Amino acid sequence: MSDYIIATSSTCDLPRTYLDEHAIPFISYSFTVNGELREDDCREENRAAIYAGMRAGDDLKTSMINEFVYYEFFKSLLDQGKDLIFLDMSEKMSVSFENAARAAERVKAEYPDRRFYVMDTRCISGGLGLLVMEMVKRKEAGADFDQVAAWGEENKLKIAHRFTVDDLNYLKRGGRVSNASALVGSLLNIKPVLYVPDAGTLDVVKKARGRKAAMAAIRDGILSDLAQVDAAGRTMLILHADCLADAQWVAEQARAAHPELGEIRISSLGVVIGAHTGPGLLTAFYLCAKRVP
Secondary structure (H helix, E strand, O other), X not given: OOOEEEEEEHHHOOOHHHHHHOXXXXXXXXXXXXXXXXXXXXXXXXXXXXXXXXXXXXXXXXXXXXXXXXXXXXXXXXXXXXXXXXXXXXXXXXXXXXXXXXXXXXXXXXXXXXXXXXXXXXXXXXXXXXHHHHHHHHHHOOOOXXXXXXXXXXXXXXXXXXXXXXXXXXXXXXXXXXXXXXXXXXXXXXXXXEEOOOOOOOEEEEEEXXXXXXXXXXXXXXXXXXXXXXXXXXXXXXXXXXXXXXXHHHHHHHHHHOOOOOOEEEEEOOHHHHHHHOOOOEEEEEEOOOXXX
């Protein structure tokens, strides 16, 4: 049985310490801060600095990864003589997925003896991160290529994604709400609650009046999901964009209702998603029975 690699992209939003500890290769998305080009390195300290800069008025823009960059990344991994499973964010959320798929076909033709699987994860951000973690855990426990890929396909739509954002203007810039909706929403203190359905899109599912109501909606969604499963030992990821106290509140609420939960990891949201949602984003990811907004 040949060895294999599980690789991902920086938009898994896992901390660099975890990626390094488990030797998970990742391809970095790029972004600009006030016109200065940077790469997403997944380091917590750099994420924190980015959000502080955004609060001070820094302008962030992101860009897709082109086919050539994917090609070089894939080739460098297959040159190691191992098979490859690659996980990126949902096809519906980024043109980069199409570039990755084209690059993968080129590389497969050059390495006909290697197995190479690119999954449309239907996940984003920490949802992708949780999928990576769960698949890596199974690989490290001895599962083979087919077993890990099959587990991913069977369970990717069981990863819940619950978000709220603090500033509608960032969603307006990304085209997710209109100028008028952003203006009225800001005046009425509307905080949208977002969810990733099976299609892998990011949809507004509720409009809460105020931050506390939005956070309560996140909590209620989590508790409703966990009531449908055996929550014992399940990992939860809570990511935040410069709102640690809110993340801790959600963690405390989940733990109080379900003390049998496994690890609850709190870390900073990655820069690429954060550039489109702004400081104050709060989100939670965990395995559920099925995705229900």
